[in-house]
Amino acid sequence: MLKVAWYWFIITLIRWGFNLFLGGIRSKGRENVPKKGPVILASIHISHLDPPALAAVSPRKFLQMAKKELFEKPLFRWLIKSLGAFPVERGATDSSAIRHTIELLKSGEVILIFPEGTRGDGVHLGEIQSGIAMLAKRSGAPVVPVGTAGLHSSLTKEIKKIQRGRVNVHFGTPINYSDFDELSSEKAKRVAFSEELTKQLLQLTDEAGHPLKIADDS
Numbered sequence: 001m002l003k004v005a006w007y008w009f010i011i012t013l014i015r016w017g018f019n020l021f022l023g024g025i026r027s028k029g030r031e032n033v034p035k036k037g038p039v040i041l042a043s044i045h046i047s048h049l050d051p052p053a054l055a056a057v058s059p060r061k062f063l064q065m066a067k068k069e070l071f072e073k074p075l076f077r078w079l080i081k082s083l084g085a086f087p088v089e090r091g092a093t094d095s096s097a098i099r100h101t102i103e104l105l106k107s108g109e110v111i112l113i114f115p116e117g118t119r120g121d122g123v124h125l126g127e128i129q130s131g132i133a134m135l136a137k138r139s140g141a142p143v144v145p146v147g148t149a150g151l152h153s154s155l156t157k158e159i160k161k162i163q164r165g166r167v168n169v170h171f172g173t174p175i176n177y178s179d180f181d182e183l184s185s186e187k188a189k190r191v192a193f194s195e196e197l198t199k200q201l202l203q204l205t206d207e208a209g210h211p212l213k214i215a216d217d218s
Contacts, residue, residue, distance in 0.1 A: 007061055007083055015056040023150070023164040027057035028207075029171035035059075038105040038141035039174075042132055044201055044212070045114035046122045047151035049162070054112060054146060055083075057169050062110040065097060098131070105139035115197060122152035124215040125201055128194040133177065136193065142174035145197055147204025168208040172200040 018025040033039060041062060043054060051064055063084035071077040071087045088097040101111055113135070116126035136143050150167035153159055175196055180189040198214070205212050 003082070004061065010083060011055050011061075014052045018053065018056055018167060021164075022154075022162065023166045025053060025056055025167040025169065027169045027171070030057065030059045032171045032173055033059050033110075033144055034142060034174065036108070038108050038139055039110040040105070040132065040136060040139075040141050040143045041110060041112045041146055041171075042115045042143050042197060042201070043112065043146035044125065044148060044205060045116055045119050046148070046156055047119070048155035049151050049167075050114070050148065051112065053148060053151060053167050053169060058110075060110045062112045063104060064112040065101065098135070101135060102139050105135070105141045111135075111141075115201075119157055120212075121158075122156055122210075123212065125198065125205075125212040126215050128197055130190060130194075132197070133190045133193045136175075136177040137189075140176075140178075142176050143197065144174050145172035145200040145204055146170065147172070147201055147206075147208045149205060149208035149210030152210055170204040170208045172204050175200070 015025065033041070039060070041054065041058070043050060055062065061084070063086065065088040066080060066085040068087040068089050070080060070085070086097065086100060105111060113132055115128045115132045117129045118126070120126050132143065135141070147170045148168065150165045153165065154162045175193065177189065177193055180192045183189045183192060202212060202214075
């Protein structure tokens with residue numbers, strides 16, 4: 001109970017911070033997040049501010065995979081762990097983090113995942129990594145796509161400072177891996193799942209006010 005109260009206390013402070021100092025934050029489609037049971041929030045990733053922005057408007061508390069390097073400083077490690085972050089080693093198949101994520105989902109938790117695997121450039125939507133399809137299949141959790149706008153000029157790969165500007169967060173229609181069971185092979189299911197997720201992420205970011213294009217578009 002104390003951990004839950006601490007989480008929502010910090011999230012309330014974050015929400016106030018966005019509204020009072022950073023230009024405001026608005027959301028759309030919160031009703032698309034199932035009220036109970038496991039959920040994967042699959043968001044685009046442009047800024048270091050993406051996780052707090054999503055937490056500020058998400059109707060449910062979520063946990064998050066975070067790169068191992070963020071846990072190196074003791075005080076920051078304590079803070080992000082207290083808010084539900086757990087480490088994953090990038091650039092390798094971190095089987096323990098994957099097992100832990102599946103266990104959390106099967107216990108009914110909400111997990112935030114960035115399906116591109118890293119921050120984008122704010123212009124393109126990167127390739128959807130295969131791991132999210134695997135998690136959706138093995139856990140049975142619906143995947144809710146999330147598009148954002150307004151964070152492309154704050155704490156990105158190229159911009160190291162925070163700039164004011166209203167943030168919009170749009171939650172899309174849940175995607176179930178089982179929606180593609182009629183397809184004949186696992187490869188076809190994964191491709192169809194990724195294509196649907198890509199389509200929704202592009203649509204949501206467009207509606208939120210920051211259109212992206214596919215990374216290999218000319």
